[in-house]
Amino acid sequence: xxxxxxxMGESGNAYKAALALExxxxxxxxxxxxxxxxxxxxxxxxxxxxxxxxxxxxxxxTTLTQSxxxxxxxxxxxxxxxxxxxxxxxxxxxxxxxxxxxxSSQAGMTRFLMxxxxxxxxxxxVIGFTQGRLKAAYTALNEHLEGRDWIVGNGITNADxxxxxxLFYPEPFGFDRAEWPNIDRWLSNIxxxxxxxxxxxxxxxxxxxxx
Amino acid sequence: xxxxxxxMGESGNAYKAALALExxxxxxxxxxxxxxxxxxxxxxxxxxxxxxxxxxxxxxxTTLTQSxxxxxxxxxxxxxxxxxxxxxxxxxxxxxxxxxxxxSSQAGMTRFLMxxxxxxxxxxxVIGFTQGRLKAAYTALNEHLEGRDWIVGNGITNADxxxxxxLFYPEPFGFDRAEWPNIDRWLSNIxxxxxxxxxxxxxxxxxxxxx
Numbered sequence: 001x002x003x004x005x006x007x008m009g010e011s012g013n014a015y016k017a018a019l020a021l022e023x024x025x026x027x028x029x030x031x032x033x034x035x036x037x038x039x040x041x042x043x044x045x046x047x048x049x050x051x052x053x054x055x056x057x058x059x060x061x062t063t064l065t066q067s068x069x070x071x072x073x074x075x076x077x078x079x080x081x082x083x084x085x086x087x088x089x090x091x092x093x094x095x096x097x098x099x100x101x102x103x104s105s106q107a108g109m110t111r112f113l114m115x116x117x118x119x120x121x122x123x124x125x126v127i128g129f130t131q132g133r134l135k136a137a138y139t140a141l142n143e144h145l146e147g148r149d150w151i152v153g154n155g156i157t158n159a160d161x162x163x164x165x166x167l168f169y170p171e172p173f174g175f176d177r178a179e180w181p182n183i184d185r186w187l188s189n190i191x192x193x194x195x196x197x198x199x200x201x202x203x204x205x206x207x208x209x210x211x
Numbered sequence: 212x213x214x215x216x217x218x219m220g221e222s223g224n225a226y227k228a229a230l231a232l233e234x235x236x237x238x239x240x241x242x243x244x245x246x247x248x249x250x251x252x253x254x255x256x257x258x259x260x261x262x263x264x265x266x267x268x269x270x271x272x273t274t275l276t277q278s279x280x281x282x283x284x285x286x287x288x289x290x291x292x293x294x295x296x297x298x299x300x301x302x303x304x305x306x307x308x309x310x311x312x313x314x315s316s317q318a319g320m321t322r323f324l325m326x327x328x329x330x331x332x333x334x335x336x337v338i339g340f341t342q343g344r345l346k347a348a349y350t351a352l353n354e355h356l357e358g359r360d361w362i363v364g365n366g367i368t369n370a371d372x373x374x375x376x377x378l379f380y381p382e383p384f385g386f387d388r389a390e391w392p393n394i395d396r397w398l399s400n401i402x403x404x405x406x407x408x409x410x411x412x413x414x415x416x417x418x419x420x421x422x
Contacts, residue, residue: 052347053310064299066308069301087273090280094377098262100312125336136263140282193225 003028005070006048007055008035008205010116012108012165015199017070019161022202023195024078032204036116067165068096071158081158089153095159103137106130107166111173115207131174138180145182149189156193164190168198171204171207214239217259217267218244218282219416221327222286223319223377225266226410230280230372233413234406236287243415247327278376279307282369302363314348317341318377322384326418342385349391360400367404374375375401375411379409382418 005021007014009028021028031056033039040052050066051115057073058062064070075082083089110130113122141163144151151159165177167187177184190196200206216232218225218241244250244265249262260267260276266286273309286293292402317419321341324333347377347400352374355362362370378386378398385420401407 051313052353064301064305066305066312067305068308068377072304075303090273090275090284093273093283094277097279097311098310100308101277103260105312105316123336125334125338126340129337130332139260183214 001027001060004058005029006031006033006058007054007201007203008033009036009203010205010207011054011202011203012104012111012169012199013053014203015066015168016055016067016104016162016165017055018199018202019164019196020071020074020081020158022162022197023156024074024080026074026078030203035205036210051180058137066099068158068162071096071171075158081156081161083152083157088153092157092159096162098140099159099162099165102133102140103163104165105139105171106134107175110134111166111169111171115171126209127174134174138175140182142180142182145186149181149186151186155180156190160186160190176202186191212273213359214385214412215242215269216240216268217242217244218265218414219244220411220414221246221416221418222414223315223322224264224278225379225408225414226379227278227315227376228266228268228285229410229413230375230408231282231285231292231369233408234367234372234404235285235291237289238284239295241414246416247421255360275407279311279369279373282307282372286369292367292372294363294368299368303368303370306362307373309351310370310373310376314352315342315420317345317348317375318384318386321345322377322380322382325384326382338385345385349386349394353393356397361395362397365399371397371401390410 001024003021004026004135005014005018007018035054040046041056047053051065053065055067057070064073070080082090088129110127113127149157151163164187167177177187214232216225216229216239218229229241246265250256251265257263259274262276266278266281270280275284277299283294294303321338324338326410361367361372375398378388388398
């Protein structure tokens with residue numbers, strides 16, 4: 001049975017699950033959700049997910065939301081990306097939680113405010129504030145990656161696929177990988193992983209479609 | 212060996228781990244961190260946690276950060292609070308991630324900005340913006356709790372102990388439990404759990420100490 005991922009290319013949270021699915025070798029397909037047309041705010045969609053959020057993963061009778069849970073599920077099914085020892089497993093989860101709390105949540109919101117809202121509706125104070133918080137997050141990640149190829153252990157894990165969620169997007173939100181040498185090198189390691197695809201190549205939907 | 216939790220009463224993220232430790236019956240003790248005096252910004256503290264955050268849990272040779280990871284660890288050690296079936300386990304993790312992403316992260320920041328910054332440094336636009344996002348989060352949680360005593364299954368789990376992290380604090384941040392009847396009832400269920408303690412009773416440090 002083919003796993004379905006309800007998603008759109010613009011969502012870095014969806015990308016975290018899509019990339020894990022793609023690199024895991026599981027049989028999956030993306031199903032486009034018209035987020036910008038309001039689909040996630042419909043009753044039909046909220047029946048699938050009271051949180052009203054993309055992505056949603058459907059595998060037979062199993063329906064999951066929250067990219068972190070999907071990554072754990074893919075690890076459960078394939079044994080991949082979860083860390084090799086109990087210590088590594090905890091360290092992977094630590095960075096996935098940190099990403100949800102401090103990095104992707106703020107990066108996704110800031111990118112949305114700066115690119116997907118009409119120019120006269122962009123709250124400058126909020127954007128400045130979240131960019132300040134993001135700078136602290138980039139600093140912590142860049143420091144951790146000093147001397148490391150991957151966030152945990154010797155290969156790509158859910159920690160990498162979570163933290164990179166918004167970092168490949170071209171739309172400006174205040175992140176310039178050239179300013180963060182360890183992050184830049186690590187992102188190249190991810191890009192060089194066999195099977196890697198950019199979010200706009202892995203999932204349907206991109207700003208170009210609405211241009 | 213007694214588990215040590217580096218924490219302070221003001222931290223709802225620390226409370227999530229402290230409450231799980233307390234209700235689990237594990238042998239633990241809180242170690243006060245002088246967050247407001249700058250302790251988490253010292254090199255010594257950042258050596259323990261590059262993320263520069265409280266809480267930190269130390270159990271013998273195991274050092275953990277991120278409250279979600281601590282809750283998973285307590286579940287691993289005791290079999291408690293993680294959900295009874297694979298479906299419940301995923302549902303627990305789903306709400307813990309959602310809380311980290313949408314509820315506690317925003318509530319903690321908003322409470323900090325409104326109460327722990329000097330009055331002339333409080334960014335009104337940012338506070339208004341995060342309160343709007345929080346309202347959407349309270350709505351999703353309140354809706355999910357319709358007809359339910361607990362977020363998942365028939366008893367308290369990590370999902371409850373994560374989502375309630377900031378909701379017992381007296382300092383104003385725009386949350387009034389009387390406005391959310393299902394959340395209010397659910398918080399009472401948590402308060403009535405044998406062994407339950409308020410964050411300021413469970414951990415050292417409170418605004419009263421600095422008054």
